[in-house]
Every structure is written in C-alpha cells, then in structure tokens.
Amino acid sequence: MTHVIGQRIPRHDAILQVTGKAEYGIDLARRGMLHAKVLRSALPHAKLLKLDTTRARNLPGVAAVITAADVPNNRFGFTHLDQPLLAEDKVRYRGDAIAAIAADSLKTAEEALRLIDVEYEPLPGIFDPVQAMEPDAPKIHGESNIASHIKIRYGDIELGWSRSDEIVEDTLTTQMIEHASIEPHAALAEVDGRGMVTVHSSVQRPFLIATDLSKILKIPLNRIRVVVTAVGGGFGGKNEITMEPYICLLALKTGKPVKLVYTREEEFQATTVRHPYIVKYKSGVKKDGTLVARQARIVSDAGAYVSWGESTLSKACIHGAGPYRIPNVKIDGYLVYTNNSIGGAMRGFGVPQLGFAHEVHTDHIAEKLGIDPLEFRLKNALVDGSSLPTGQVLESVPLKETMRQAVQLIGWKKEVAWDEKAR
Amino acid sequence: MPSFEYSTPTTVDQAIALLNQSGASALAGGTDLLIHLRAGIVAPKQLVDLSALDLNYVRKDDGIIRIGAMTTFAEILDSDVVRRDLPCLAESAAEIGAVQTRNMATLGGNLCSAVPSADSAPPLLVYDARVKIAGSDGERLVPLEQFFVGPKKNALKPGELLIEIQASVPLPRTGARFLKLGRRKAMSLAVVNVAARLTLGQDHRRVENVRIALGAVAPTPRRAKRAESVLQGSDVSESLIDRAARAAADEIAPISDLRATATFRRESSRVLVKRALTHAWQMATGETKPND
Amino acid sequence: MIERQIELRVNGQSFTILVKPQDLLVDVLRDQLGFTGTKKGCGTGECGACTILLDGKPVNSCLMPALRARNKDIITIEGLGTPEHLHPLQQAFIENAAVQCGFCAPGMLLSAKALLDANSHPTETEIRQAISGNLCRCTGYAKIVQAVKAAAQAMTQGDGNP
Numbered sequence: 072m073t074h075v076i077g078q079r080i081p082r083h084d085a086i087l088q089v090t091g092k093a094e095y096g097i098d099l100a101r102r103g104m105l106h107a108k109v110l111r112s113a114l115p116h117a118k119l120l121k122l123d124t125t126r127a128r129n130l131p132g133v134a135a136v137i138t139a140a141d142v143p144n145n146r147f148g149f150t151h152l153d154q155p156l157l158a159e160d161k162v163r164y165r166g167d168a169i170a171a172i173a174a175d176s177l178k179t180a181e182e183a184l185r186l187i188d189v190e191y192e193p194l195p196g197i198f199d200p201v202q203a204m205e206p207d208a209p210k211i212h213g214e215s216n217i218a219s220h221i222k223i224r225y226g227d228i229e230l231g232w233s234r235s236d237e238i239v240e241d242t243l244t245t246q247m248i249e250h251a252s253i254e255p256h257a258a259l260a261e262v263d264g265r266g267m268v269t270v271h272s273s274v275q276r277p278f279l280i281a282t283d284l285s286k287i288l289k290i291p292l293n294r295i296r297v298v299v300t301a302v303g304g305g306f307g308g309k310n311e312i313t314m315e316p317y318i319c320l321l322a323l324k325t326g327k328p329v330k331l332v333y334t335r336e337e338e339f340q341a342t343t344v345r346h347p348y349i350v351k352y353k354s355g356v357k358k359d360g361t362l363v364a365r366q367a368r369i370v371s372d373a374g375a376y377v378s379w380g381e382s383t384l385s386k387a388c389i390h391g392a393g394p395y396r397i398p399n400v401k402i403d404g405y406l407v408y409t410n411n412s413i414g415g416a417m418r419g420f421g422v423p424q425l426g427f428a429h430e431v432h433t434d435h436i437a438e439k440l441g442i443d444p445l446e447f448r449l450k451n452a453l454v455d456g457s458s459l460p461t462g463q464v465l466e467s468v469p470l471k472e473t474m475r476q477a478v479q480l481i482g483w484k485k486e487v488a489w490d491e492k493a494r
Numbered sequence: 495m496p497s498f499e500y501s502t503p504t505t506v507d508q509a510i511a512l513l514n515q516s517g518a519s520a521l522a523g524g525t526d527l528l529i530h531l532r533a534g535i536v537a538p539k540q541l542v543d544l545s546a547l548d549l550n551y552v553r554k555d556d557g558i559i560r561i562g563a564m565t566t567f568a569e570i571l572d573s574d575v576v577r578r579d580l581p582c583l584a585e586s587a588a589e590i591g592a593v594q595t596r597n598m599a600t601l602g603g604n605l606c607s608a609v610p611s612a613d614s615a616p617p618l619l620v621y622d623a624r625v626k627i628a629g630s631d632g633e634r635l636v637p638l639e640q641f642f643v644g645p646k647k648n649a650l651k652p653g654e655l656l657i658e659i660q661a662s663v664p665l666p667r668t669g670a671r672f673l674k675l676g677r678r679k680a681m682s683l684a685v686v687n688v689a690a691r692l693t694l695g696q697d698h699r700r701v702e703n704v705r706i707a708l709g710a711v712a713p714t715p716r717r718a719k720r721a722e723s724v725l726q727g728s729d730v731s732e733s734l735i736d737r738a739a740r741a742a743a744d745e746i747a748p749i750s751d752l753r754a755t756a757t758f759r760r761e762s763s764r765v766l767v768k769r770a771l772t773h774a775w776q777m778a779t780g781e782t783k784p785n786d
Numbered sequence: 787m788i789e790r791q792i793e794l795r796v797n798g799q800s801f802t803i804l805v806k807p808q809d810l811l812v813d814v815l816r817d818q819l820g821f822t823g824t825k826k827g828c829g830t831g832e833c834g835a836c837t838i839l840l841d842g843k844p845v846n847s848c849l850m851p852a853l854r855a856r857n858k859d860i861i862t863i864e865g866l867g868t869p870e871h872l873h874p875l876q877q878a879f880i881e882n883a884a885v886q887c888g889f890c891a892p893g894m895l896l897s898a899k900a901l902l903d904a905n906s907h908p909t910e911t912e913i914r915q916a917i918s919g920n921l922c923r924c925t926g927y928a929k930i931v932q933a934v935k936a937a938a939q940a941m942t943q944g945d946g947n948p
C-alpha cells in the first residue's frame with residue numbers, strides 16, 4: 072500500500088478534465104445515432120383525454136415515438152411504485168412525460184414534439200403541502216395526499232411539558248432547490264446483435280439504474296449494462312433513473328443508438344429537486360437551560376411522486392431532535408403529494424433542511440432564556456453514550472470539542488474589524 | 495433553433511434595404527436576440543448581421559462624443575474617451591453580464607432591447623444623449639428619452655437602424671455616478687440601477703444642472719424630474735440630496751417581480767440615488783476622481 | 787435553408803465546412819469538428835461552459851452563429867495544451883485541486899488564459915472578475931482563484947518581476 076494520508080494526491084482524471092479529453096454524457100456519439108426528445112405535460116394537473124402521435128410519426132426523419140402503451144412495466148419508484156414512465160390517464164406536474172421521440176436529428180425531434188396532439192381536461196392543482204393535507208383538497212393519487220407518515224416517540228412528551236419552565240415554538244420553512252449541476256442529464260443507449268442493452272449515462276448510481284431498467288424494460292439484469300461517463304456534477308440529482316428508460320426503449324425499437332440530453336429548462340422542470348420542508352418545533356426547557364421535551368412536525372413537499380421522498384424524510388426525522396440530549400421527544404414527518412416538481416436526493420438527504428430549522432430554533436430558545444447560545448448548546452450537546460430518540464446509542468461523539476475548536480477558529484465574540492477593501 | 499436566412503451587409507444602406515424585407519431582424523451582439531430565438535419568442539425569417547458595418551468606434555469631435563451602435567461594452571470600457579468624459583457610462587459597462595457578455599453585447603443592442611433594466615440607459619440619460627437613426631428616408635436624431643416608448647419597445651420604425659449614440663462632453667465641475675443593485679455581483683440584471691450627474695457653478699456650490707435617471711423601476715428607463723427640480727438652481731447640501739432622493743423614490747412606479755418587491759425597489763432607489771448624488775457631488779468639487 | 791461553405795480557424799488549423807445560418811458555433815465545434823472539450827451547460831450565456839477565445843477574447847459560443855466566426859481565430863481547450871504538454875494554467879488547476887467534476891474547467895481555463903494574456907499579475911479581485919462568467923457548482927471557486935494565481939506566478943518566474 073502506498074501512503075496517501077496527509078499527502079496531496081491529484082485526481083487521476085484531472086489531466087483529462089483540464090485538457091478537454093474527459094468524455095462526459097453530453098459528449099457521447101455513435102455513427103448513425105438518433106436524437107431523442109421527451110414531450111412534457113403543459114399543465115400541472117390534468118386528465119389526458121386524447122393523445123395522438125400520428126402526425127409526429129409521419130414526419131420524415133422520425134424513427135420512433137413511444138407512449139405509455141410501449142412500456143413493458145410502466146411503474147417505478149424507490150419505496151412507492153407510484154410513478155409512470157410515460158403518463159397514462161393523467162398528468163400530475165408540469166414535467167410529467169407523455170411521449171418520447173427518436174429522430175435522425177435534434178431539430179426533427181423538436182419539430183415532431185410539436186406535432187403530437189394532446190387534449191387535456193384541467194384538474195384543480197394543489198401546490199401547498201399543508202393545504203394538500205386537508206381532507207377536501209384535490210387528490211393527486213388515490214384517496215389521500217399523505218404518501219407517508221413517519222413517527223418517532225421517545226420518553227413521555229406530556230411528562231416533558233409538565234416538567235418544563237418555558238415552552239418555545241417556531242415554524243421554519245425551507246425552499247425548493249435544484250441541483251443545477253453544470254452538465255445536464257445526458258445518456259446514450261445502444262443494443263447489440265444479441266439484444267444486450269448498454270446505457271452510457273452521466274449518473275451517480277449505475278447499479279440502481281440497471282435494476283430499475285431491468286424492471287421497467289422487463290429484461291433480465293444480466294442483459295443490461297450501465298456505463299458511467301465522466302459526470303459533470305451530480306449532488307444527488309443524478310441518483311435515480313431519469314432518461315435511461317426512454318432511450319433504451321427507443322433503441323430497442325429502432326435498433327439504433329439513441330442519445331438524449333436534457334435542456335437546462337428540463338433540468339429545472341423534470342428532474343428532482345431538494346424537498347421544501349415546513350418544520351414546526353415546540354421545545355420545553357428548564358430555567359437553567361436543560362432541554363426536557365421536544366416535538367417536531369415536519370411536512371415535506373413530495374411533489375407529484377414519492378421518488379426518494381420517504382427515505383429523505385426518514386433521515387430528517389432521525390435527526391429531527393437535533394444533536395441534543397432530550398429525554399422526551401415526539402416527531403411526526405408527513406410526506407405530502409402536490410403538483411410541484413418531484414423532490415429527490417440532494418446533498419445531506421433531508422438533513423440540511425432540519426439542520427437549519429433546529430439551529431434557528433435553538434438560538435431562539437437561548438435568546439428567550441437569556442443564555443449564551445454556545446453555552447446552551449454545550450449544556451445539551453450529545454456526548455459519548457447518549458441515546459438518539461430512535462434508541463440508537465452513540466459512541467465517539469466529539470461534538471463539544473468540535474464546537475469549542477470552531478469558536479476559536481472563527482473568533483466567536485471577538486470584535487471583527489470591517490474591512491471594505493478586503494471584500 | 496428555428497431556421498432563418500442570414501446576410502452580412504457591408505453598408506448601412508444595404509442593411510436598411512434588407513431590414514425593410516418582411517420578417518427581417520437586425521443582429522448585433524446576439525446576447526438578447528439568440529436567447530429570444532431559442533425560446534421561440536421571436537421567429538425572424540432573416541437575420542441582418544450588423545458586424546460588417548463600420549459602426550465600431552468611439553470618436554470625439556467638436557465637443558461631441560460619438561459611439562457607433564456596434565461598439566461592445568468591452569470596447570467602451572477600454573475607451574479612454576469614455577472613461578475620461580463619460581465615466582458613468584464606463585461604470586455601467588463594467589457591470590454588464592460578465593467578460594464574455596461584454597465581449598459580445600453592444601451598446602446599440604442594449605438600448606434597442608429597451609428593457610427597463612438596460613444598464614447603459616440611466617448613464618446615457620443623465621448625459622442627455624441623442625441617438626442617430628437611419629432609415630430609407632434618411633437619418634434623424636432623437637433624444638434618448640424619447641427613444642424608450644414602453645417595456646421592450648423603442649422608437650425605431652420597421653426597417654430603421656440605430657447607428658450612433660451621441661453625447662456632449664460634460665462641462666467642468668461635473669460629477670457623475672452609476673450604481674447598480676443586482677441579486678449577485680456579476681451576471682445579474684438590475685433590481686434597480688441609478689445614474690446621477692451634477693454640474694456645479696463657479697462657486698462650487700450652486701447646482702447649474704442636474705440629471706437623475708433610474709432603471710427597472712418603471713416601464714422604461716426614466717429620468718426623475720421632480721427629484722432633479724429639488725436640486726436645480728440651489729446650493730447643494732446633504733439635506734437637499736436627501737430630499738431629492740426621497741422625491742425620486744416617490745415619483746417612480748416600481749413593480750414586484752421575481753427579482754424584487756416594489757417596496758424593496760422603492761427603498762433601494764432612494765438609497766442608491768442618495769449615494770450616486772453624493773458621489774457626483776464629491777467628484778464635481780474635485781474631491782474624488784471617476785471610478786474612485 | 788441554404789448551407790454555406792465557410793472556413794473556420796480552430797487552434798491554428800483551418801477547416802472548410804458547411805453550416806446553416808442557425809447553426810451555433812458551440813454545436814459546430816462539438817458535433818461537426820469534434821472539439822468536444824468545449825462544453826454546453828445552458829445554451830443561454832449564463833454558465834460559461836461553452837467559453838472559447840475568439841481573436842483572443844472569451845465569448846459564449848452558445849450565443850454565436852457559426853457564420854459569425856468566419857475569418858477569426860478560435861481557441862478551444864484543445865488548443866491550450868495537451869496531456870503531454872500542459873499549459874501552466876492546466877498544470878496549476880491539477881496541482882491546486884481546482885477541478886472536481888471538471889465540467890466547468892475548459893471554459894474556466896480559457897477565461898483565465900485571456901486574463902493572464904492581458905494582465906500577468908492579476909489581483910484576487912481581477913481574477914474573480916475574469917471568471918465571473920464561468921459558473922462552477924463543485925469547487926466553491928477558492929481553489930480556482932488559487933490555481934490562477936499559482937499559474938501567473940509560474941508563468942512570470944524569471945521575467946524580473948516578483
């Protein structure tokens with residue numbers, strides 16, 4: 072073994088990156104390849120009354136058009152099989168895919184998109200997850216818009232309130248964020264003479280993509296190969312399947328390699344985003360600053376489909392009480408369908424939203440008690456052997472040491488001279 | 495991208511003849527037009543590329559500075575004439591987009607786009623600029639104030655071309671300043687942009703002439719004439735500048751959009767007008783030099 | 787639409803090609819001529835991934851009809867240096883870990899080259915302004931600024947300046 076710790080090791084592929092030789096998804100090309108485009112819903116919530124692709128199919132240069140009927144298994148999802156690859160009877164957000172086209176040039180594919188006739192019957196849309204939880208809100212899937220409810224109970228919350236000298240409540244909201252990696256999603260699919268499907272894609276999780284492809288295409292896993300290109304940024308946004316099934320189906324149908332690159336607009340509209348959260352905190356404290364009870368109600372805007380919504384929310388709930396020792400905790404996380412863009416994985420997987428919320432709340436409690444916010448945190452911080460509200464017992468928790476070092480490094484409470492010129 | 499024809503005329507007359515054909519559109523730097531084409535907002539049949547016309551220049555003769563419509567913002571920044579005589583325009587050029595944008599985008603294109611946030615508009619308004627327009631009936635000179643007729647609407651008739659921007663060399667004891675507030679420091683359209691010019695009398699106190707202009711706070715870039723009248727003819731002072739800034743904030747008509755709320759725009763306008771006037775005052779009295 | 791035959795000079799080499807008026811320089815460079823080192827991240831002049839040097843000046847090739855680039859000198863990342871002969875900027879980007887996903891690097895490097903060509907001792911502010919049209923989602927820019935400084939130093943070593 073060579074010794075690498077403490078050494079400056081250049082990235083092994085940096086030399087290709089700085090000379091423009093690294094092959095990213097958008098750089099893929101094959102002789103005679105077709106270019107794909109996806110038709111997306113023009114409305115956030117509507118019934119599909121009519122879908123006619125005849126004019127598009129008849130456009131010279133168009134090799135294939137696929138709709139829901141062409142998908143062997145038109146349902147996918149990580150925890151909930153709620154998402155159609157191509158819309159069937161209904162569209163649930165502005166990015167919902169309705170049809171996909173392969174043509175001999177991008178221009179022809181774009182033109183063909185405009186020749187697909189779609190008739191919608193608009194349905195009332197719902198864009199606020201709290202309103203979507205109301206019993207009379209328009210329903211996006213089935214009977215209820217609540218896709219999941221995650222509960223954590225620890226100690227006795229009522230006892231906690233009764234032992235508190237002071238109760239502090241806050242509601243904090245975070246916004247939707249698009250990963251905006253500089254390379255958009257891009258992939259190319261090809262099928263060889265034996266029917267072996269190869270997808271080259273700018274993705275983060277090739278094995279998950281292969282598994283999902285196998286289910287959607289109903290092709291055994293050993294006949295699918297996913298090759299990861301150089302990835303021009305991911306941040307969680309290239310975590311799940313997006314375009315791969317469309318180009319595989321189109322390649323299978325035409326026998327030709329098919330390439331698809333999302334536009335920047337599609338990146339915002341039709342790929343996942345970080346879930347916006349609405350977090351309601353209620354905490355009980357003693358006068359001396361000891362936290363005795365905390366209740367959190369987290370509402371996560373799933374968007375039109377669950378995707379990674381339940382998994383990110385579970386993680387958020389696990390972190391819901393913050394890094395503090397609190398004997399009585401009650402956490403409820405609700406994942407709620409809306410007609411917004413779909414939430415997915417993004418750096419921190421549900422935790423950054425909570426980090427923001429519990430720390431603002433913590434400052435607020437310290438302020439109310441008139442205790443220094445650092446002292447308040449040090450007093451309640453998790454230590455070796457602390458138990459999380461999930462019952463997990465922690466080992467090796469250098470939280471207090473980290474805080475003490477951090478305040479030294481940033482010069483906490485030191486006068487900071489404001490230097491205009493330095494900015 | 496939709497398809498279109500493309501021509502590269504070498505004289506203004508040829509360009510005008512081409513622009514008179516139906517569906518023709520002038521192409522300057524393309525930083526607005528190509529985006530609109532791509533988004534399907536416009537669909538011209540023909541693009542008339544103005545880059546081969548002799549319209550890239552900054553000249554000064556008889557006290558008049560003439561800037562060709564095809565001069566890029568990078569060239570404006572590089573021009574000694576502009577930096578010395580129209581520093582406020584140079585300040586705005588430095589704030590447009592980023593290096594790449596400034597190497598492509600032209601002054602003529604910025605004015606013709608006639609968006610309320612066009613950064614070169616407030617400085618040119620405070621320098622009382624005129625624009626020279628050429629058409630099949632000959633040339634005409636129009637005060638810039640009359641060039642902006644509505645959001646994204648300019649005074650050009652079909653087939654006309656903006657060919658030159660003119661401004662007089664400011665008198666001695668003049669100070670001017672451009673300030674822009676965007677969501678970011680670069681690559682960001684203005685939430686509010688402001689230019690102010692003060693020309694003082696020989697006593698270094700009396701305001702002989704004042705211009706205040708704002709962008710992104712009304713349907714077009716516009717002057718704040720009531721604010722100007724607060725200062726015109728009086729002895730300049732901090733409190734008077736304060737009053738003028740309040741008057742400017744009162745007379746604008748900002749809207750709320752994705753960049754800012756109307757309230758924020760109004761309050762920011764007051765602060766920026768105050769700062770710009772204060773800088774202009776210091777410059778006019780010789781306390782500071784341009785771009786300090 | 788009528789295709790026109792034009793000559794493009796890329797990295798000192800001449801190419802005679804057919805283009806349509808609506809063909810953008812970025813696409814012609816990438817798809818027709820194979821200079822895929824030039825990237826495309828937005829198509830609207832916002833990200834700078836498509837930056838090339840046109841007569842030495844950085845421009846967004848996604849906002850430029852290819853016809854416009856006739857009779858001009860185009861430099862793409864392939865013309866800056868090769869794996870065998872790296873430009874000092876490329877070397878500095880590798881050594882200072884100024885690349886993560888690397889997708890912004892071609893544009894970033896060309897903006898930096900234009901800066902150093904005009905100004906061999908840029909300040910930090912000048913470096914930040916020079917790359918303000920190039921978005922990087924990964925690095926946070928600090929390492930990029932550091933790399934440009936290091937390259938400037940390496941390039942001026944021995945010219946009598948500190």
Ligand SMILES: Cc1cc2nc3c(=O)[nH]c(=O)nc-3n(C[C@H](O)[C@H](O)[C@H](O)COP(=O)(O)OP(=O)(O)OC[C@H]3O[C@@H](n4cnc5c(N)ncnc54)[C@H](O)[C@@H]3O)c2cc1C
Binds near residue numbers: 520523528591613681
């Ligand atoms: C990334 C980016 C950042 C930007 N940042 C800013 C900014 O900070 N501030 C700002 O003000 N703007 C900004 N813009 C907008 C744009 O760059 C400017 O408005 C620019 O000056 C337009 O000039 P152009 O030469 O590119 O015009 P073009 O796009 O070529 O033309 C714009 C319009 O004017 C017409 N036209 C152009 N020249 C003439 C002429 N001489 N006669 C008649 N008609 C003409 C064209 O037909 C077209 O309709 C930005 C744009 C981008 C892409």
Ligand code: FES
Binds near residue numbers: 825837
């Ligand atoms: S692709 Fe040209 S600036 Fe983004």
Ligand code: FES
Binds near residue numbers: 890922
């Ligand atoms: S390194 Fe990924 S965008 Fe810059």
